[in-house]
Amino acid sequence: MTARPLSLTVNGKQIVPINVPDDMMMQDFLHEYLNLTGSRMGCGEGVCHACTVILENPDGRLEEHRTCISAAHFFAGKSVKTIEGHAERDVSGKVVKLTDVQQAFMKHFAFQCGYCTPGFVTATTVLMDRLQRAPVARKDLERTITQALDPHLCRCTGYVRYYEAVREVILAAPGLVRG
Numbered sequence: 001m002t003a004r005p006l007s008l009t010v011n012g013k014q015i016v017p018i019n020v021p022d023d024m025m026m027q028d029f030l031h032e033y034l035n036l037t038g039s040r041m042g043c044g045e046g047v048c049h050a051c052t053v054i055l056e057n058p059d060g061r062l063e064e065h066r067t068c069i070s071a072a073h074f075f076a077g078k079s080v081k082t083i084e085g086h087a088e089r090d091v092s093g094k095v096v097k098l099t100d101v102q103q104a105f106m107k108h109f110a111f112q113c114g115y116c117t118p119g120f121v122t123a124t125t126v127l128m129d130r131l132q133r134a135p136v137a138r139k140d141l142e143r144t145i146t147q148a149l150d151p152h153l154c155r156c157t158g159y160v161r162y163y164e165a166v167r168e169v170i171l172a173a174p175g176l177v178r179g
């Protein structure tokens with residue numbers, strides 16, 4: 001197995017080059033090399049989306065990526081946000097403020113075991129970023145939410161509360177919905 005240096009930005013921090021095997025998946029790199037274990041290993045084959053992280057494009061657009069089927073080296077030179085990078089933290093690393101999405105999920109008791117929650121937070125954050133650039137008509141909001149969240153599986157089947165929370169947080173944010 002060959003390894004080569006990998007450098008990228010994770011949660012705003014530049015990671016100095018680390019020798020990483022060519023065939024290592026991003027999920028394993030985050031968990032084993034960076035101790036960022038919040039992205040969940042579910043199916044391990046690209047189906048459940050529990051493992052997603054955000055890729056922050058140079059133009060500011062956010063994209064969801066499954067880390068169980070993406071090589072760590074795919075992210076070379078790129079900027080990634082894991083679930084650990086969403087909430088605001090103080091200098092000691094303690095969470096001091098959740099994002100609006102995280103707060104909405106708490107308020108609605110949207111999750112049960114919570115295993116799928118990092119993926120749902122990721123998907124909703126990416127959706128809201130997209131709607132900031134291209135607001136959706138109110139009549140199309142339900143379909144838009146369904147399309148964005150549909151790939152995310154919840155084994156506890158708590159979909160209704162997730163969807164309620166997402167609808168509320170989108171409607172509360174200015175400029176995401178027209179009409």
Ligand code: FES
Binds near residue numbers: 040046051
């Ligand atoms: S663990 Fe990656 S899609 Fe299921």
Ligand code: FES
Binds near residue numbers: 110112116157
């Ligand atoms: S809350 Fe348990 S898998 Fe979704």
